[in-house]
Each structure stands twice: as structure tokens, then as C-alpha cells.
Amino acid sequence: MNGKNDKPSIWRRSRGWIRIAEDPTSLAELDKSCFKRAWRKESFSKLINHSWFRAWTWHGEANSKALAFLIIENHFDLFSILRIGVVPEQQRQGIGREMMDFLIQLARNEKIPKILLEVHEFNLSAQHLYFASGFRQIHRKKGYYQDPPGNALVLSKVVS
Numbered sequence: 001m002n003g004k005n006d007k008p009s010i011w012r013r014s015r016g017w018i019r020i021a022e023d024p025t026s027l028a029e030l031d032k033s034c035f036k037r038a039w040r041k042e043s044f045s046k047l048i049n050h051s052w053f054r055a056w057t058w059h060g061e062a063n064s065k066a067l068a069f070l071i072i073e074n075h076f077d078l079f080s081i082l083r084i085g086v087v088p089e090q091q092r093q094g095i096g097r098e099m100m101d102f103l104i105q106l107a108r109n110e111k112i113p114k115i116l117l118e119v120h121e122f123n124l125s126a127q128h129l130y131f132a133s134g135f136r137q138i139h140r141k142k143g144y145y146q147d148p149p150g151n152a153l154v155l156s157k158v159v160s
């Protein structure tokens with residue numbers, strides 16, 4: 001518990017722990033490990049100040065190094081996923097799924113009816129995760145990505 005308003009800042013999950021991310025440096029490092037086109041540390045420092053910004057990191061032990069992260073925009077009636085990444089050595093072990101399940105549960109608890117995201121049409125591992133988590137394609141943005149070039153699939157999940 002964070003003591004200030006009695007809202008939890010860390011959660012025990014079956015494989016590890018999820019905690020609220022507050023450190024832009026740690027997010028930038030994770031981002032660099034997970035994405036070819038990483039965001040700059042300055043971007044995280046700016047983003048973290050927005051009221052809609054929410055982020056979490058995943059840890060094997062409560063106080064061990066972060067191995068995965070999730071960033072969303074939290075709007076009035078919508079969670080929009082900006083970034084999700086698991087460091088390459090830890091992928092395909094259920095961590096991404098654990099973070100998605102966490103977010104869906106959080107949406108349910110906070111009465112957020114919908115989660116949205118965009119994914120590159122060639123990013124099949126991410127698509128596997130999203131479809132396995134109950135997302136459905138609602139739209140396609142033609143030529144949305146440049147590196148590598150490709151369309152964006154817009155996926156949505158109704159939270160019930």
C-alpha cells in the first residue's frame with residue numbers, strides 16, 4: 001500500500017508482481033530492451049506528468065528488477081494501450097498475458113467499459129496475445145507505420 005490514499009501500488013500475481021511505475025529512467029530502459037524504435041527518456045519524463053498517463057512494471061520478486069512494462073492512456077470511459085513489452089529473454093512465459101489480465105481486471109474494477117490498442121499487422125506475437133485476451137479487430141489504418149512499413153490493426157475489447 002502507498003499509505004497516501006490506501007490504494008494499492010503493488011499487486012501479487014501468479015508468476016510475479018506488478019507495481020505502479022513512477023521512474024521514467026526505468027521505463028526508458030525497458031522500452032529500449034523491448035522495441036527497435038524506442039522512445040527517448042525525455043519523452044517518458046514528459047508523459048509521466050500527464051493526468052491520463054498510467055504505467056506498471058512486472059517483477060519476478062517484489063523488489064527485483066523490472067522485466068516487463070505496460071503503459072496506457074486512461075480516459076473517462078476508455079483505457080488505450082500505448083506500450084506493452086516483455087524483455088526478450090522473458091518472452092513466451094506468460095508475463096504479457098499476466099499484464100493484460102491485470103489491465104482487464106483493473107478496467108472491470110474501475111468500470112471502464114472498453115480497452116483499445118493499435119498493433120502492426122506484422123507483429124504476430126503481440127496479435128496472439130491480444131486475440132488470446134479477447135480483443136477483436138474493429139478497424140485498419142492503412143499505411144500507418146513506416147518502419148517497417150505496414151498497416152495498423154485497431155483492436156478493441158469490451159469489458160464486461
Ligand SMILES: CC(C)(COP(=O)(O)OP(=O)(O)OC[C@H]1O[C@@H](n2cnc3c(N)ncnc32)[C@H](O)[C@@H]1OP(=O)(O)O)[C@@H](O)C(=O)NCCC(=O)NCCS
Nearest residue numbers: 084085086091092093094095096097119125126128129132
Ligand atoms: C507481445 C509481447 C508483449 C508478448 O508478451 P509475452 O510475455 O511473450 O506473451 P505471453 O507469453 O504472455 O503469451 C501470450 C499469448 O500469446 C502467444 N504468443 C506470444 N508470443 C508468441 C509468438 N512469438 N508466436 C506465437 N504465439 C505467441 C502465447 O502462446 C500466448 O497464448 P496463450 O495465452 O493462448 O497460450 C512480447 O512478445 C513483446 O514484448 N514483444 C516486443 C514488444 C512488442 O511488440 N509489443 C507490442 C507492441 S503492439
